[in-house]
Amino acid sequence: MARKSSLLKRAAIAVVSVIAIYVILNASVSRSLPSSSDLPRQLIREDDDDEGRAPIQPRVRVYMYNLPKRFTYGLIEQHSIARGGIKKPVGDVTTLKYPGHQHMHEWYLFSDLNQPEVDRSGSPIVRVSDPADADLFYVPVFSSLSLIVNAGRPVEAGSGYSDEKMQEGLVEWLEGQEWWRRNAGRDHVIPAGDPNALYRILDRVKNAVLLVSDFGRLRPDQGSFVKDVVIPYSHRVNLFNGEIGVEDRNTLLFFMGNRYRKDGGKVRDLLFQVLEKEDDVTIKHGTQSRENRRAATKGMHTSKFCLNPAGDTPSACRLFDSIVSLCVPLIVSDSIELPFEDVIDYRKFSIFVEANAALQPGFLVQMLRKIKTKKILEYQREMKSVRRYFDYDNPNGAVKEIWRQVSHKLPLIKLMSNRDRRLVLRNLTEPNCSCLCTNQTGLITSI
Amino acid sequence: MARKSSLLKRAAIAVVSVIAIYVILNASVSRSLPSSSDLPRQLIREDDDDEGRAPIQPRVRVYMYNLPKRFTYGLIEQHSIARGGIKKPVGDVTTLKYPGHQHMHEWYLFSDLNQPEVDRSGSPIVRVSDPADADLFYVPVFSSLSLIVNAGRPVEAGSGYSDEKMQEGLVEWLEGQEWWRRNAGRDHVIPAGDPNALYRILDRVKNAVLLVSDFGRLRPDQGSFVKDVVIPYSHRVNLFNGEIGVEDRNTLLFFMGNRYRKDGGKVRDLLFQVLEKEDDVTIKHGTQSRENRRAATKGMHTSKFCLNPAGDTPSACRLFDSIVSLCVPLIVSDSIELPFEDVIDYRKFSIFVEANAALQPGFLVQMLRKIKTKKILEYQREMKSVRRYFDYDNPNGAVKEIWRQVSHKLPLIKLMSNRDRRLVLRNLTEPNCSCLCTNQTGLITSI
Numbered sequence: 042m043a044r045k046s047s048l049l050k051r052a053a054i055a056v057v058s059v060i061a062i063y064v065i066l067n068a069s070v071s072r073s074l075p076s077s078s079d080l081p082r083q084l085i086r087e088d089d090d091d092e093g094r095a096p097i098q099p100r101v102r103v104y105m106y107n108l109p110k111r112f113t114y115g116l117i118e119q120h121s122i123a124r125g126g127i128k129k130p131v132g133d134v135t136t137l138k139y140p141g142h143q144h145m146h147e148w149y150l151f152s153d154l155n156q157p158e159v160d161r162s163g164s165p166i167v168r169v170s171d172p173a174d175a176d177l178f179y180v181p182v183f184s185s186l187s188l189i190v191n192a193g194r195p196v197e198a199g200s201g202y203s204d205e206k207m208q209e210g211l212v213e214w215l216e217g218q219e220w221w222r223r224n225a226g227r228d229h230v231i232p233a234g235d236p237n238a239l240y241r242i243l244d245r246v247k248n249a250v251l252l253v254s255d256f257g258r259l260r261p262d263q264g265s266f267v268k269d270v271v272i273p274y275s276h277r278v279n280l281f282n283g284e285i286g287v288e289d290r291n292t293l294l295f296f297m298g299n300r301y302r303k304d305g306g307k308v309r310d311l312l313f314q315v316l317e318k319e320d321d322v323t324i325k326h327g328t329q330s331r332e333n334r335r336a337a338t339k340g341m342h343t344s345k346f347c348l349n350p351a352g353d354t355p356s357a358c359r360l361f362d363s364i365v366s367l368c369v370p371l372i373v374s375d376s377i378e379l380p381f382e383d384v385i386d387y388r389k390f391s392i393f394v395e396a397n398a399a400l401q402p403g404f405l406v407q408m409l410r411k412i413k414t415k416k417i418l419e420y421q422r423e424m425k426s427v428r429r430y431f432d433y434d435n436p437n438g439a440v441k442e443i444w445r446q447v448s449h450k451l452p453l454i455k456l457m458s459n460r461d462r463r464l465v466l467r468n469l470t471e472p473n474c475s476c477l478c479t480n481q482t483g484l485i486t487s488i
Numbered sequence: 489m490a491r492k493s494s495l496l497k498r499a500a501i502a503v504v505s506v507i508a509i510y511v512i513l514n515a516s517v518s519r520s521l522p523s524s525s526d527l528p529r530q531l532i533r534e535d536d537d538d539e540g541r542a543p544i545q546p547r548v549r550v551y552m553y554n555l556p557k558r559f560t561y562g563l564i565e566q567h568s569i570a571r572g573g574i575k576k577p578v579g580d581v582t583t584l585k586y587p588g589h590q591h592m593h594e595w596y597l598f599s600d601l602n603q604p605e606v607d608r609s610g611s612p613i614v615r616v617s618d619p620a621d622a623d624l625f626y627v628p629v630f631s632s633l634s635l636i637v638n639a640g641r642p643v644e645a646g647s648g649y650s651d652e653k654m655q656e657g658l659v660e661w662l663e664g665q666e667w668w669r670r671n672a673g674r675d676h677v678i679p680a681g682d683p684n685a686l687y688r689i690l691d692r693v694k695n696a697v698l699l700v701s702d703f704g705r706l707r708p709d710q711g712s713f714v715k716d717v718v719i720p721y722s723h724r725v726n727l728f729n730g731e732i733g734v735e736d737r738n739t740l741l742f743f744m745g746n747r748y749r750k751d752g753g754k755v756r757d758l759l760f761q762v763l764e765k766e767d768d769v770t771i772k773h774g775t776q777s778r779e780n781r782r783a784a785t786k787g788m789h790t791s792k793f794c795l796n797p798a799g800d801t802p803s804a805c806r807l808f809d810s811i812v813s814l815c816v817p818l819i820v821s822d823s824i825e826l827p828f829e830d831v832i833d834y835r836k837f838s839i840f841v842e843a844n845a846a847l848q849p850g851f852l853v854q855m856l857r858k859i860k861t862k863k864i865l866e867y868q869r870e871m872k873s874v875r876r877y878f879d880y881d882n883p884n885g886a887v888k889e890i891w892r893q894v895s896h897k898l899p900l901i902k903l904m905s906n907r908d909r910r911l912v913l914r915n916l917t918e919p920n921c922s923c924l925c926t927n928q929t930g931l932i933t934s935i
């Protein structure tokens with residue numbers, strides 16, 4: 042009997058311990074019980090979310106096409122062949138290194154999506170392997186690299202690389218895809234950072250979200266910041282690692298680049314004429330070369346302000362070189378559009394001047410000379426805080442921001458896709474456009 | 489000694505139980521550990537989110553102005569005075585009941601934001617009490633009720649209510665607000681569901697997000713589905729509570745309403761001429777009255793299809809009356825825009841016919857007579873599944889959807905606000921617009 046009671050006592054102790062522990066753990070756990078919505082993609086979709094919790098937008102699902110190599114790695118090969126880097130086609134083109142240039146976004150986005158998803162968990166988008174699950178479709182064509190394969194070189198026999206043929210081939214391949222045809226390309230995303238990228242096939246791909254540097258070569262019905270995403274160039278000048286300050290920045294205003302440009306770029310030669318006699322201004326004509334790049338790096342790292350005039354199109358890599366150099370951009374490009382402008386207020390570190398005003402003799406230099414060191418340091422501090430947005434290597438940088446901007450397009454893409462399918466013929470004289478307009482500002486300078 | 493060993497045994501059992509329980513609970517808990525981001529507003533903001541988890545968009549913060557009563561409750565009072573409901577101004581106007589009409593969205597949105605936040609946790613937006621914390625500003629003006637205060641009645645002495653004066657007063661009040669001036673109204677949301685609402689002050693409020701039924705009275709630079717939100721009318725016909733089916737729907741096509749309308753509405757009289765001799769079609773001229781509303785309810789609840797022609801403007805309450813009646817909408821309104829079209833594919837329960845085609849004798853009735861019962865039941869089932877979107881009383885209905893659409897506007901609003909402030913003068917001949925365009929579809933009917 043005694044033995045039995047001792048057994049009972051032990052059991053009782055065990056049970057009491059269990060209950061005590063359960064109560065303690067339960068109290069601490071329930072305060073932080075998660076919804077399963079934190080697990081990548083198993084996020085609870087909005088439409089079946091439970092009343093009691095804040096709706097959590099799911100990550101946008103992106104399917105990346107497995108494009109034929111001639112639109113991706115094959116272009117690296119062609120680029121190398123054209124420069125005598127390799128003599129004959131390589132066995133495994135995926136071993137080839139993507140060359141450095143101003144529009145490397147296409148390589149970084151392609152590489153990002155090729156990472157295992159477990160390494161991409163902070164991204165606003167999630168890659169899906171089944172197109173039927175996708176919200177959006179990414180077309181990883183190296184459209185900017187394609188433009189510079191021959192880049193001024195005589196087309197050697199056998200290379201015969203043609204960007205035009207690549208463009209035609211791409212759009213034919215796309216138009217053969219069921220998923221492209223389903224919404225006439227509206228839910229597709231195509232990199233076209235070089236302002237001349239895809240120029241021959243724009244009308245056949247204009248429904249897609251284009252990743253562009255500006256709209257210089259696009260008609261209003263082909264491109265806009267409502268439909269498309271403005272992306273940064275990949276800066277070619279090295280990051281300035283020094284501290285903020287003006288001591289080592291004895292130049293007031295620096296520019297080095299092509300003096301003669303078309304269209305909006307005509308302002309450059311006029312600016313040269315107005316500025317080249319100013320003592321504290323360095324304004325030099327120079328075309329792209331390794332040596333000039335070193336000189337530009339030095340110039341930007343030792344100047345307070347960097348002149349950013351329009352080129353053939355409103356944007357130029359120079360803006361991003363200026364920012365990573367902590368050289369305050371002086372932007373003279375009336376039609377410029379800027380990356381990530383929903384989260385970046387460029388006036389905090391740049392100065393915008395209307396072209397005609399900038400050309401008035403003495404206007405720019407007198408304005409800049411009046412700017413106090415304190416203000417310049419403010420500009421520099423702000424540039425330091427936004428530099429990551431323009432850094433394609435930064436995990437919290439350009440790639441993530443571009444996907445965030447792409448993900449914001451989804452509601453309008455879905456609306457347009459549904460609308461296109463039920464929209465009956467309208468006797469319209471102009472394209473049927475839905476717009477976001479700005480009143481004409483009388484702004485001459487943003488200071 | 490024995491006693492000591494028995495004590496040791498009991499302690500051991502207790503410890504072992506504790507460890508066993510800890511291991512079991514730990515395994516089950518860690519699989520579902522939440523981020524604190526589930527808690528309303530304490531959601532972790534994107535910019536300081538921790539690398540390891542999917543970015544969770546925070547709920548958009550909305551500040552609702554405490555408008556002078558003459559823009560809200562005072563209008564209910566005026567509406568009642570004009571109808572002899574009350575003889576003299578009421579002590580506490582907030583006790584007055586908002587009258588039923590086609591554009592009650594303004595009341596439902598106002599009431600929603602006046603609820604305690606704890607009752608609004610499923611909403612895509614969260615109300616903030618400090619304007620400095622707000623992403624967006626809601627202007628709760630009863631702009632549609634204001635239009636119908638006098639509604640055809642002779643303006644009685646003393647009432648002298650004037651919608652125009654209300655509009656002028658509103659925009660002057662708004663232009664006196666610091667938060668309106670900060671971004672020239674871009675981050676403001678204003679209900680204007682009646683197509684004639686705010687017509688006198690549109691150019692002074694056009695930067696704001698307007699909640700509209702259509703764009704019939706708005707220029708492209710004043711309104712578009714890129715900037716604004718298309719919202720449903722409040723249906724005036726009672727919900728059809730019966731089962732899906734055609735047995736009790738002996739009428740093929742039903743219409744009751746004003747035969748004579750301006751602009752796009754001229755199609756109505758032409759449709760009357762084409763349809764009034766068809767046996768299985770009921771098409772009756774009738775203006776708004778309680779009795780006609782009962783007849784329309786009966787007609788819609790006993791017809792397979794409901795004719796939805798354009799009116800003075802492309803939209804009409806009739807579409808939403810048709811949907812809640814499970815009467816398949818036959819839409820003859822080429823320029824119609826539709827609420828929530830990013831999440832609703834209207835072709836699944838409506839038929840769109842281009843106006844000219846619809847006017848060909850026999851075209852509509854022959855098309856409708858060929859539609860099999862099976863297809864009609866499909867349309868009805870789909871209407872049942874989307875009815876909640878058009879129900880302002882449903883917690884998961886129109887109010888929540890409108891706020892979701894408003895929240896999607898935020899990135900473009902922020903972009904435009906930053907851009908407006910740095911955009912220098914451009915010598916443009918037309919408004920500076922950024923658009924989303926549709927190719928002209930040759931669609932005659934969506935079937």
